[in-house]
Amino acid sequence: MFDELSKILKARDVKLVVVSKTQSPERILELYQKGQRIFGENRVQEMLVKHGSLPGDIEWHMIGHLQSNKVKQIAPFVSLIHSVDGFGLLEEINKQAKKAGRVIDCLLQFHIAQESSKFGLSPEEAEEMLNSPEFANMKNVRILGVMGMATFTSNQSQVEREFRQLKGIMENLKSTHFADSTYFKEISMGMSGDWELAVENGSTMVRIGSLIFEGMNP
Numbered sequence: 003m004f005d006e007l008s009k010i011l012k013a014r015d016v017k018l019v020v021v022s023k024t025q026s027p028e029r030i031l032e033l034y035q036k037g038q039r040i041f042g043e044n045r046v047q048e049m050l051v052k053h054g055s056l057p058g059d060i061e062w063h064m065i066g067h068l069q070s071n072k073v074k075q076i077a078p079f080v081s082l083i084h085s086v087d088g089f090g091l092l093e094e095i096n097k098q099a100k101k102a103g104r105v106i107d108c109l110l111q112f113h114i115a116q117e118s119s120k121f122g123l124s125p126e127e128a129e130e131m132l133n134s135p136e137f138a139n140m141k142n143v144r145i146l147g148v149m150g151m152a153t154f155t156s157n158q159s160q161v162e163r164e165f166r167q168l169k170g171i172m173e174n175l176k177s178t179h180f181a182d183s184t185y186f187k188e189i190s191m192g193m194s195g196d197w198e199l200a201v202e203n204g205s206t207m208v209r210i211g212s213l214i215f216e217g218m219n220p
């Protein structure tokens with residue numbers, strides 16, 4: 003599955019984040035040897051262990067809800083944080099990035115699903131954040147775009163509506179806050195069950211786990 007998927011996505015210029023949460027280092031290495039370099043984790047502790055034991059040129063993406071008090075542990079190496087869902091968190095990322103002497107790339111996570119269990123900002127919260135003087139002074143974070151998770155449902159038209167909503171949010175932010183930015187262009191949407199729909203609706207980055215790992219040796 004990996005080879006096929008990675009080929010399709012490359013042809014469409016969509017980045018593949020292999021979601022390796024709960025997967026063994028051996029399985030990750032198997033994909034690394036096929037050329038995969040971007041892996042996504044949703045827990046800080048697990049990411050730390052894997053970062054410490056796997057090749058140094060892997061780009062580790064944090065895709066799960068991140069608590070502010072854990073940011074400092076991943077700040078020295080994390081490549082992209084998909085899950086910025088609050089002002090306090092962004093401030094902490096900026097602070098820890100500064101301490102680590104880096105600029106950390108981030109995506110703003112929006113709540114587009116019907117499930118209340120999923121995290122994310124509302125467009126109003128994002129506006130407030132981006133308009134604030136504090137944001138203007140954050141020199142150690144760079145916002146590359148947006149991320150969202152659709153409702154877990156077989157209703158394709160609902161999922162599609164949610165992806166379009168995220169694309170709309172992205173375009174609106176681009177014109178109002180990031181018109182001069184060459185790097186604000188990423189839309190992280192699409193998982194094992196809905197990646198095709200996500201790509202059709204403008205995804206630039208998909209996060210896929212089970213679809214890839216299901217058929218592999220343990």
Ligand SMILES: *Cc1c(COP(=O)(O)O)cnc(C)c1O
Nearest residue numbers: 021044065193194209210211212
């Ligand atoms: C687990 C997870 C994924 C991948 O889900 P699959 O259905 O296994 O592809 C993607 N995004 C987030 C935020 C996740 O937590």
